[in-house]
Amino acid sequence: MGSSIAASDVDIDIGHLVRSLTRKWWLVLGVSLAVGAGAYALASKSTPLYRAEARLLIEPRESVFTRPTGNAGPEVLLDSEGVASQAEVISSAQILLDVARQLDLASLEEFQDKPSAVNRALVFLGLARDPGVIPPEEAVLINLREKLEVYRIENSRVIVISFSSEDPELSASVPNAIADAYVSSQRAAKLESSESATGWLAPEIEDLRERVRQAEGKVAEFRASSNLLLGQNNTVLAAQQLSELSSELSRVRASRSAAEARARTVRLAVQNGAAVETLAEVQASPLIQRLRERQVELRAQIAELSTSLMSGHPRIRALQSQLADLNSEINQEARRILGALEAEAESARQREQELSASLDRQKEEVAKTEEAQVELRALEREAASERELLESYATRFREAAARLDRNYLPVDARIFQRALAPSLPYYPKPAPMALAAFAGTLLLMSVLILLQELFSGRALKPAPGGRQQVRAPLPEIARVEPEQRVREIVSEAIDEPAELPAAASSEMDVQAAAGALMSSGVERVVYLSPEGDEAAAVSVGIARELADAGMRVLLLDLTISGAASLPMLESRSFYGITDLLTSEAQFADAIHSDLYSSSHVIPVGTADPEQAMENIDRLPIILGSLSAAYDVLMIECGPTTAGSIARLMEDKTDVVVSIINRNDESVAEVLAELEGEGVTPMLVHSPVRYDPPAHPTDRDAA
Template identity: 60%
Template sequence: MNSDQIAHGDVDVDLGRLFAAVRRKWPRILFASLIITGLVFALAYMATPQYRAQTRLLIETRESIYTRPQGVGDGDRPILDGEGVTSQVELITSTEILDTVARDLNLANRKEFSGSGGSLVSRILVMVGLKNAPVEGTDEEKVLRAFRERLTVYRVENSRVIVIEFSSEDPQLAAEVPNAVANAYVAMQSDAKLQSNTSATQWLEPEIEDLRERVKQAEARVAEYRAQSDLLLGQNNTVLATQQLSELSSELSRTRANRSAAAAQAASVRSALESGVAIESMPEVLASPLIQRLRERQVELNAQIADLSTTLLGNHPRIRALRSQLSDLDVQIRNEATKVLAGLEAEATRAERREEELQAELNRLKVTSARAEEEQVELRALEREAAAQRELLESYLTRYREAASRSDRNYLPADVRIFSRAITPSEPYFPKIVPITAAAFVASLLIMAVITLLQELFSGRAMRPSAVAPAPLPAAVPMRRAEPALDAVPAPERPSEPVLPTPEVADLPFPKPVSRTARYGGMDVEQASERLVTGGVTRALFISPEGDEAAAASVLVARDVADSGMRVLLLDLTSSGAASLPMLESVAYAGITNLLASEANFADVIHTDLFSECHIIPVGTADPQRAMRAADRLPIIIESLSAAYDVVIIECGPVDAQGIGRLMSSDTQVLVSMIDPEAGELAAETAEELRESGIATPILVSPTGGSKPPAPPGRDAA
């Protein structure tokens, strides 16, 4: 089948006829919608009203600073994380709590929980298969199943708040059930704490008794070992032997210091006596009271001698007597100094003997202290064991007293608080008759309208022949003689006489002889744009054999495709920039030559049309010869543009099939621009050459009616 036959077989959807069918059948659509709406209204009106109420819980620690166990601070309080709160949600929906609430509220005697009967809507849904039939089971299982269906428990996101929600036919029951579930949960929490506290008390009692016995035994072992080891304690809780050793060491040090001082003083006095120096000035000698008195007498005698020497001669008896007394005093002072020396030597001797005694005692205490230290190690181990047992006993006693006092006073607050109780709802949440009816009416209208449109489409009444091909000859009209098929129309080189219709059918459209331009699917701008939009074309090559003026067709097609909402780019490959001039203020913009010459990137060469959303890559300002050296990059650039845009339109100017060979791809449409559809022989010849070169579907495009595109304000048209 050739391209002409394919063009003749194309059909389009006639939207006017399609929506005319909806307008024509609107009474039937409205009637069906009213019937469906009435049925929905009846079902909603007969449905049993459902009421909903909710209770909110807050998971928190209820202990205060006055009742908190000793040693537990604010940072030690157990605060549940997200997983813990979710676990509490599952605990609320446990069978134990639900069964307790069901028995307390006597839900088994209520119709909606017994599983018998049910609402009319439920029975209808079961009949049509939209709802499962009630499962048989025991009464308790039926009540719990119905209870779970109406109960909703969830955690508020990013919080420790739990919502208990319940729906029922009875508004009072809808409020009672969530409150009862919350109370049962709080009671279960308190019972769990009480049971834990009781278990701890029962465990602590025998442990405390055992610890008391172990503490008594440990302390007895400490006392017994201390008595056997003779580890008597002195001051500062130290062993007596160690304390004595310390005191004796201090005494020995003092004795050694005294002995050394006495020996030094005796040596000093002896040296003075042996050398014959005056000993009256020595501190050791002057310390003697007798020597001090003798020195005073000596001073008095010297004074008297000096006084008498002024009036008497040196041989005077009085002066000689005084000098004799002075000599006696010197002898007495020297004798007394000798006695002081003897006393110092005796003191040094005593200190030496005392030092020897203390050293012997010190050696004995060293041995005793070393043995005591060894025994002290074992004693400290026994004391540590006794202290550890004592501390553990005291800790257990404290905990036991706290647990016992909490059990006696029944103070075990649950870590949950009901901060919002359910109240009896006044309005049902289902059914909302007015919204349901309105939604049903709108939905039924839409559904019936869609069904009508589909019927028109499937019946073929909303289809019309494509605008590309000439109108076919009606088959139902009687013909005088058989008309030749469209494929049998001779070529323009060998025109044949057209067959005239009979007078009866002269007003019917007959196919005219196919002109040279119509043979290649001549289109206007709107038809060419529609072909690019609906044909899945991603690349369109425009050839303008009639010159730059014919390039206006590619500009108009690009703008029309852009107005349809698609992303379009026009690539101007003409030498004069005829395609980009109507779309930009001037030709002095960076373009494809700058991109090929590596003087710019994509962001620099892509510009926006002044009169549409179309993008344009102009010729550019780079050296053409330098740009042509990188012509091998052009297919790669076009592939990149095709990936970024829905349609890439390339204005090639007056080129032949060999010139566009590297720009072709599997989804490329070739279009030949012509100025006047009635005189497009050059364009038709170009289309024939393209077809002979292997391009099967070239299309001729011209502005509508052969008129030129309007020039932008302030400049000439392309």
């Protein structure tokens, strides 16, 4: 497995970040104090602003005693959307313009546009609107809206009207005037609504009256033409007659039954020879009553004479003869009564038949009237609806007219808090503003310094659990402690100044070259190895020397064979520069750690070289990003020509020619090309052919 630069291989050096802030504390504090002082000065010179607010409560003001008849139920409260709509009405242009005219805001200096130099420049460039072409009322309205704030308090029906101004009295006058204007506009709206209602209801009521008259006339006309005249209890006459006939028929039937029963009783008594004088129907006759009285007298006389006379006495026989005559008269009278009863029963039967016939005829008449009543009821419903609508309109008209006459138009809003002129300005607050500016600048400067350290890579360090960096010694290079090595490198750089490479015969070893590069402050080094891949050991050695000295170093391998990166990695199968050029990998995937030092390396990569060359224009961008992240960027180009490295050169770039044999023709050709390009290279000699040191795993296995 390779040793790639991933999030688990590096960590943030908190100590370095703290030290960077400590080193630049004077800069952070100085800038923060300057900004805070400037903010205090600006705030102290700013025009003071005052703010006042008025508050309205949106609620029904109608009394239960004066509420219209149709609204007898509980008052309906406005919902949140309704209250928000009222807030928009308050801040409408019409109300604001009325307030501006009432308070003559156009004459006040703070409502007059005085464009600054910046505004005039923007107007000249066409980036802003010329205030001179804005109508005065529109300009006042714009300034008024900028200073005004109308909002609803959450979860309530309270609307706040807040206004800020340079004049404390004006800051209170404007909200009060707006609140009064809103209440007046609502009252005017109700007045207009009532006037419109009465104006519309008056002719509508007249039309309804005519329609009611016509509808009721149609009902009466149809009732008369259809014989649907009303009798008692608003009952149709035919139905009433049917009811009367039915009642009469019932009565006649009962009378007939009674007459037949009486006649039958008398008939049976006569036929059976019974004493008919005992029958109630017979006893009711006055003649029978007189004959019975005479019969009782004769029987009394006979009984009295029988005590002294024999039954054959003429007087007794005369009385008995009279008694027999009386009995005969009683029987005759009973037969006459029977005839009368039978005649009465027959009369009742005939009356019953007549009534039954009349009842049948009346039923047919009622059936006909029922059909007509269906249409009659429809006409009556239409007349009733027209009548109800007329009464409703008349009631509303009277209510609206009464409200207009008495000028009773309650508004559903109440000003429960009027604005008062403030004594202290809300802006500016020099001390809090200066303190906020100081704290903000202090924080911003600290963040900028920390970001600079992070992006430069100086605040990154290897992760504690990462691969242990074990560096194998280069041939013929003595190993010393890091601090001593840094002192020696710097000493050699001072003893052998950087201008030595100007002479073709001036050759340096790896240690001297590292010291010279460190002292010169170079940021990018381009390596040429005319004699082949074996000379690439120079770039590896210098990279490790600079890394041991505490610098962040990256070696970019642009050789075909990967000769520079192979000694630093475990294998060739790592993402590298070709993968970056083809966008198949990110920087975190292509940057790997050296097995034997703290330096980093980007190998050749695994992508197709021809495809990578098609995106060679991306190489300068990649190099720029790497230069910003590392102290020194080293580019090993291998055995290439001097003209091919032109795109790799920039400010603070040195060229190093790695040589094994000074007299090699390829070295001379490269030096000549560089001299022709005006480039003075640094010659670094590789004393022996370089064999890559054994990997740690190989040594452990040995």
